[in-house]
Amino acid sequence: MKLFDVYPINHIEPVKALGTTIWDKEGQEYLDLYGGHAVISIGHSHPYYVQKVSDQLSKLAFYSNSVEIPLQQELAEKLGKTAGLEDFRLFLVNSGAEANENALKLASFHNGRKKVIAFKKAFHGRTSAAVAVTDNPSIRAALNFAEHVEFLPFNDVEAVKAAVNEETCAVIVEGIQGVGGIQVATDEFLKTIREACDAHGAVMIHDSVQCGYGRSGKFFSFQYSGVQPDIVSMAKGMGNGFPIGGILISPKFESKHGMLGTTFGGNHLACAAGIAVLDVINEEKLVENASNVGSFLLDELKKMSNIKEVRGRGLMIGIELEQAVGPIRKALLEQDHIFTGVAGAHIIRLLPSLALKKADAERFLESFSKYL
Numbered sequence: 001m002k003l004f005d006v007y008p009i010n011h012i013e014p015v016k017a018l019g020t021t022i023w024d025k026e027g028q029e030y031l032d033l034y035g036g037h038a039v040i041s042i043g044h045s046h047p048y049y050v051q052k053v054s055d056q057l058s059k060l061a062f063y064s065n066s067v068e069i070p071l072q073q074e075l076a077e078k079l080g081k082t083a084g085l086e087d088f089r090l091f092l093v094n095s096g097a098e099a100n101e102n103a104l105k106l107a108s109f110h111n112g113r114k115k116v117i118a119f120k121k122a123f124h125g126r127t128s129a130a131v132a133v134t135d136n137p138s139i140r141a142a143l144n145f146a147e148h149v150e151f152l153p154f155n156d157v158e159a160v161k162a163a164v165n166e167e168t169c170a171v172i173v174e175g176i177q178g179v180g181g182i183q184v185a186t187d188e189f190l191k192t193i194r195e196a197c198d199a200h201g202a203v204m205i206h207d208s209v210q211c212g213y214g215r216s217g218k219f220f221s222f223q224y225s226g227v228q229p230d231i232v233s234m235a236k237g238m239g240n241g242f243p244i245g246g247i248l249i250s251p252k253f254e255s256k257h258g259m260l261g262t263t264f265g266g267n268h269l270a271c272a273a274g275i276a277v278l279d280v281i282n283e284e285k286l287v288e289n290a291s292n293v294g295s296f297l298l299d300e301l302k303k304m305s306n307i308k309e310v311r312g313r314g315l316m317i318g319i320e321l322e323q324a325v326g327p328i329r330k331a332l333l334e335q336d337h338i339f340t341g342v343a344g345a346h347i348i349r350l351l352p353s354l355a356l357k358k359a360d361a362e363r364f365l366e367s368f369s370k371y372l
């Protein structure tokens with residue numbers, strides 16, 4: 001049997017990884033500045049994480065959500081404390097799309113409405129409701145109808161004021177658009193969404209799947225603005241590679257048995273991975289590290305010439321060039337053994353582990369500057 005061919009592949013085959021280093025099958029070492037698309041938060045194969053996940057695997061990997069799973073509560077408490085959102089409640093799922101799917105569904109359960117406002121270049125996942133609010137018609141099938149979705153220009157305050165009304169179920173927004181090219185939401189934009197949602201009974205959903213979990217230099221990027229969303233979706237960095245996602249739900253939502261559900265979400269092994277990730281984030285002060293090393297990288301990149309624009313926060317960085325970035329990424333990979341990501345033809349996207357060291361950032365800057 002062959003694979004159903006849907007992924008454009010980078011020509012690198014990692015077989016082993018540790019921290020921010022990956023090795024291919026020839027034993028060649030690479031600096032990983034892509035972090036498996038923002039998934040590797042605490043670093044590959046972190047020894048504490050490996051131990052905790054292995055211990056859980058040998059005890060009990062899975063039962064079902066029909067029994068008591070205290071690990072879920074432990075994860076919720078640690079997450080509430082780490083993020084400073086102790087009033088919120090947690091519903092656990094398996095991926096970013098599933099988190100957004102449930103966020104939208106919960107919003108519609110809450111106010112009974114179905115009109116959703118999303119933004120140009122937004123990416124929220126590939127399941128039905130998530131892909132309907134994703135601004136890419138080419139990944140939306142006929143079944144994923146989006147008639148109820150309106151796409152507004154990102155960071156356009158006036159457009160939000162004009163569009164949100166009594167029919168609006170939810171506004172869904174990424175704090176930093178990732179797939180859309182590393183566009184940072186302004187504080188004013190998020191505040192306007194918050195006010196418009198409050199004025200009209202709409203739900204503010206903040207998609208933190210890519211920009212959350214410390215990546216922006218704060219635990220959640222909306223914490224720069226002081227705005228508190230009603231629902232926060234998360235995944236990627238939450239499990240450091242183990243599939244786990246979730247939504248944080250403000251106290252104003254009522255829960256009813258059966259309204260949301262999933263077989264695998266919140267399983268023992270996923271919770272053990274999630275708890276270990278938070279332990280390491282706290283112990284090693286990785287949010288501060290993301291802020292410090294990220295600011296260093298952003299500042300240094302902004303000093304370089306021949307760059308159209310540098311955008312981002314923390315360790316979520318986009319470098320936009322006039323020319324296509326393919327040849328530079330290839331040279332970085334083949335000559336300097338540094339693996340980077342992209343967002344479209346002209347933007348290099350950096351999403352390394354939150355534990356990236358300043359020396360590794362310097363290594364990248366030195367290599368990158370040769371090709372400008």
Ligand code: PMP
Pocket residue numbers: 095096097098100123124125126174178179207208209210211235236
């Ligand atoms: N939201 C955002 C902001 C994302 O970047 C992604 C993944 N790129 C998703 C949702 C979907 O996550 P998943 O692939 O885990 O379903």
